Amino acid sequence: MEGVDYLAPERNNAQFDVDEMKIVWAGSREAFEVSDRIARLVASDPNFRKDDRTTLGRKELFKNTLRKAAYAWKRIIELRLNEEEAKRLRSFIDQPAFTDLHWGMFVPAIKGQGTDEQQEKWLPLAYKMQIIGCYAQTELGHGSNVQGLETTATFDPQTDEFVIHSPTLTSCKWWPGGLGKISTHGVIYARLITDGKDHGVHGFIVQLRSLDDHLPLPGITVGDIGMKFGNAAYNTMDNGVLRFDHVRIPRNQMLMRVSQVTREGKYVQSNVPRQLVYGTMVFVRQTIVSDASTALSRAVCIATRYSAVRRQFGSHNGSPETQVINYKTQQARLFPLLASAYAFRFVGEWLKWLYMDVTKRLEAKDFSTLPEAHACTAGLKSLTTSATADGIEECRKLCGGHGYLCSSGLPELFAVYVPACTYEGDNIVLLLQVARHLMKTVSQLGSGKMPVGTTAYMGRAEHLMQCRSDVKQAKDWLRPNVVLEAFEARAFRMSVACAKNLTKFSSPEEGFQELSADLVEAAVAHCQLIVVSKFIEKLQQDIPGKGVKQQLEILCSVYALFLLHKHHGDFLSTGCITPTQASLANEQLRSLYSQVRPNAIALVDAFNYTDHYLGSVLGRYDGNVYPKLYEEAWKDPLNDSVVPDGYHEYVRPMLKQQLRNARL
Numbered sequence: 287m288e289g290v291d292y293l294a295p296e297r298n299n300a301q302f303d304v305d306e307m308k309i310v311w312a313g314s315r316e317a318f319e320v321s322d323r324i325a326r327l328v329a330s331d332p333n334f335r336k337d338d339r340t341t342l343g344r345k346e347l348f349k350n351t352l353r354k355a356a357y358a359w360k361r362i363i364e365l366r367l368n369e370e371e372a373k374r375l376r377s378f379i380d381q382p383a384f385t386d387l388h389w390g391m392f393v394p395a396i397k398g399q400g401t402d403e404q405q406e407k408w409l410p411l412a413y414k415m416q417i418i419g420c421y422a423q424t425e426l427g428h429g430s431n432v433q434g435l436e437t438t439a440t441f442d443p444q445t446d447e448f449v450i451h452s453p454t455l456t457s458c459k460w461w462p463g464g465l466g467k468i469s470t471h472g473v474i475y476a477r478l479i480t481d482g483k484d485h486g487v488h489g490f491i492v493q494l495r496s497l498d499d500h501l502p503l504p505g506i507t508v509g510d511i512g513m514k515f516g517n518a519a520y521n522t523m524d525n526g527v528l529r530f531d532h533v534r535i536p537r538n539q540m541l542m543r544v545s546q547v548t549r550e551g552k553y554v555q556s557n558v559p560r561q562l563v564y565g566t567m568v569f570v571r572q573t574i575v576s577d578a579s580t581a582l583s584r585a586v587c588i589a590t591r592y593s594a595v596r597r598q599f600g601s602h603n604g605s606p607e608t609q610v611i612n613y614k615t616q617q618a619r620l621f622p623l624l625a626s627a628y629a630f631r632f633v634g635e636w637l638k639w640l641y642m643d644v645t646k647r648l649e650a651k652d653f654s655t656l657p658e659a660h661a662c663t664a665g666l667k668s669l670t671t672s673a674t675a676d677g678i679e680e681c682r683k684l685c686g687g688h689g690y691l692c693s694s695g696l697p698e699l700f701a702v703y704v705p706a707c708t709y710e711g712d713n714i715v716l717l718l719q720v721a722r723h724l725m726k727t728v729s730q731l732g733s734g735k736m737p738v739g740t741t742a743y744m745g746r747a748e749h750l751m752q753c754r755s756d757v758k759q760a761k762d763w764l765r766p767n768v769v770l771e772a773f774e775a776r777a778f779r780m781s782v783a784c785a786k787n788l789t790k791f792s793s794p795e796e797g798f799q800e801l802s803a804d805l806v807e808a809a810v811a812h813c814q815l816i817v818v819s820k821f822i823e824k825l826q827q828d829i830p831g832k833g834v835k836q837q838l839e840i841l842c843s844v845y846a847l848f849l850l851h852k853h854h855g856d857f858l859s860t861g862c863i864t865p866t867q868a869s870l871a872n873e874q875l876r877s878l879y880s881q882v883r884p885n886a887i888a889l890v891d892a893f894n895y896t897d898h899y900l901g902s903v904l905g906r907y908d909g910n911v912y913p914k915l916y917e918e919a920w921k922d923p924l925n926d927s928v929v930p931d932g933y934h935e936y937v938r939p940m941l942k943q944q945l946r947n948a949r950l
């Protein structure tokens with residue numbers, strides 16, 4: 287029945303103030319109000335309809351994306367939305383587009399690596415969308431190994447220009463979003479060559495297409511790289527291929543904040559670390575962590591609401607069957623994902639703060655926290671995107687057969703999300719960066735240099751190598767210090783074991799290669815510790831609202847004890863806890879699931895997602911799943927006619943043939 291809230295009994299069970307939890311989730315009352323207003327604006331505008339997306343062919347899909355992007359831009363101007371509101375609007379449209387790369391990478395690259403004059407020239411054009419940009423780093427033959435890029439930018443002192451060239455097939459730019467069909471400009475990464483000397487990879491602003499007729503400029507070959515995983519999903523994006531044939535750009539289009547080339551062709555390195563050329567990646571990795579909590583929470587919201595609606599088995603004398611959410615196995619799969627969504631939200635908030643802090647320091651020429659920022663963004667990007675991709679797929683399975691329907695919203699969410707494990711740095715490659723940082727920190731422990739930031743715990747080396755958990759009963763695992771010490775000891779001992787093993791090889795590089803699987807595990811342990819510790823820190827803040835803090839404490843314990851249970855091999859083999867303590871953790875976890883159960887629906891309501899944004903029949907706010915699934919099925923284009931196209935051509939002759947054979 288329309289208008290009935292089938293999940294009302296669940297909502298009435300909540301033991302906390304959902305409206306206050308919405309504010310905690312959003313980050314502040316103001317952020318909540320902006321997000322809520324813009325989400326409703328998008329949901330109520332038929333121009334942002336998306337329910338037909340999975341049935342469109344690539345060309346229609348892409349054109350539709352362009353239409354939405356143009357309409358969104360018109361609304362942004364008409365409504366005079368500020369930067370944050372415009373960002374929210376684009377994200378609620380929920381359709382990857384060239385604008386993501388324009389605002390998300392092209393603009394930040396110019397801001398981070400351009401000089402003041404370059405920013406003054408290019409940013410106003412980009413802000414007004416008089417030019418549209420992409421971020422073109424990856425090549426056909428080189429993605430992870432940025433230092434291996436082949437595109438060249440050779441300075442010609444005669445004309446005061448750089449000549450941009452793709453010397454080989456493998457040097458073609460390959461993958462940049464927005465490049466395929468739309469970008470007029472790109473920040474292009476190429477090896478800088480002056481006077482025959484190679485100075486490594488630098489960024490250059492290059493115009494790719496005419497601003498009059500959109501045709502590629504002379505010397506430029508550009509196009510789309512083809513269909514990607516999933517039907518609609520990321521195919522709304524024009525990921526591109528680009529080849530340069532001696533394309534000339536003025537010298538002042540090299541991004542010159544980190545290093546410069548003078549009129550005479552002299553290469554000058556500023557007094558800043560060369561790694562700042564990688565700064566845009568640090569920025570984007572930080573945003574990807576917050577986006578992970580959004581993607582995971584969407585999947586969890588769908589799976590939780592549907593699990594409360596779906597019933598299987600357990601009917602006695604005609605009573606309703608059991609809601610599948612009441613099965614302990616369903617809870618043990620679903621509630622850790624719910625807790626992870628909250629955990630990633632808070633670590634994302636913290637990472638944003640860390641990024642802002644490092645940016646301020648860089649402006650003041652303090653580069654000391656750059657390695658920490660790189661390690662944290664790389665590691666947390668890897669940890670949260672892998673867990674989110676796996677989590678979305680688990681949510682699909684939690685919804686049984688109906689989860690496999692596109693109308694559940696889950697297949698598309700998975701297909702659009704899963705490349706996050708690869709883009710902006712392959713997740714394993716990024717964990718190896720964290721491992722390098724950890725090995726460096728461990729090797730410096732004896733030198734008197736105290737570790738700082740998220741590795742500060744390593745400063746308590748002696749204690750962490752010796753401590754034994756004092757857990758005696760299940761509820762001891764609810765004490766934050768007990769949990770924190772177990773995670774610190776596990777992470778530290780895994781790092782120290784790797785560091786010791788590295789010394790057995792003839793060179794550190796050989797050891798690093800040989801032990802890379804163990805190093806990745808040590809990096810994961812360190813990153814999980816960061817997430818747990820930031821959740822615990824969040825709980826030390828003043829959190830208003832009836833029962834809100836208590837629910838977050840429960841979720842924090844679920845997150846930590848679930849990880850401890852999943853990785854108990856690490857905790858046991860490093861001797862941080864005993865087998866008895868491991869089983870007490872599991873006992874506590876079971877009890878926590880029972881505490882989450884009555885609040886589960888309210889905890890996902892706190893994400894404040896509109897039905898439009900969720901795009902899922904199973905995750906509808908009102909829980910009215912079956913009639914809507916039935917309605918949705920009839921909308922499929924295959925049901926436009928009773929007898930399908932092709933029947934008379936292929937099936938009928940076959941049937942006739944069978945009849946003849948049968949008569950023989």
Ligand SMILES: CC/C=C\C/C=C\C/C=C\C/C=C\C/C=C\CCCC(=O)SCCNC(=O)CCNC(=O)[C@H](O)C(C)(C)COP(=O)(O)OP(=O)(O)OC[C@H]1O[C@@H](n2cnc3c(N)ncnc32)[C@H](O)[C@@H]1OP(=O)(O)O
Binds near residue numbers: 562699722
């Ligand atoms: C249903 C629909 C739903 C909706 C969706 C809606 C919208 C879409 C949503 C979102 C869209 C979001 C995003 C857009 C999507 C895609 C964007 C993707 C863009 C890209 O992928 S851009 C390309 C990214 N490429 C990479 O990440 C490459 C990875 N490789 C590297 O980063 C490096 O090469 C490396 C770090 C692996 C190694 O580098 P190296 O060889 O130069 O270095 P060394 O290992 O020798 O290290 C040198 C030294 O430098 C330090 N270092 C390395 N990197 C950094 C850094 N970034 N910052 C600071 N320091 C760094 C390293 O630690 C070493 O230090 P040391 O002291 O010498 O040890």
Ligand SMILES: Cc1cc2nc3c(=O)[nH]c(=O)nc-3n(C[C@H](O)[C@H](O)[C@H](O)COP(=O)(O)OP(=O)(O)OC[C@H]3O[C@@H](n4cnc5c(N)ncnc54)[C@H](O)[C@@H]3O)c2cc1C
Binds near residue numbers: 429711
């Ligand atoms: C949807 C999407 C959008 C993208 N958008 C952009 C964009 O806008 N701009 C842009 O420039 N790029 C973009 N990319 C490219 C992306 O950044 C790269 O694909 C990514 O950095 C991974 O690099 P790769 O493809 O070279 O993988 P590879 O490095 O070739 O990885 C292949 C395998 O090798 C392993 N491997 C690689 N190196 C090591 C090592 N040292 N040790 C152990 N294992 C290793 C990896 O773990 C992986 O399993 C995009 C990619 C995708 C999928």
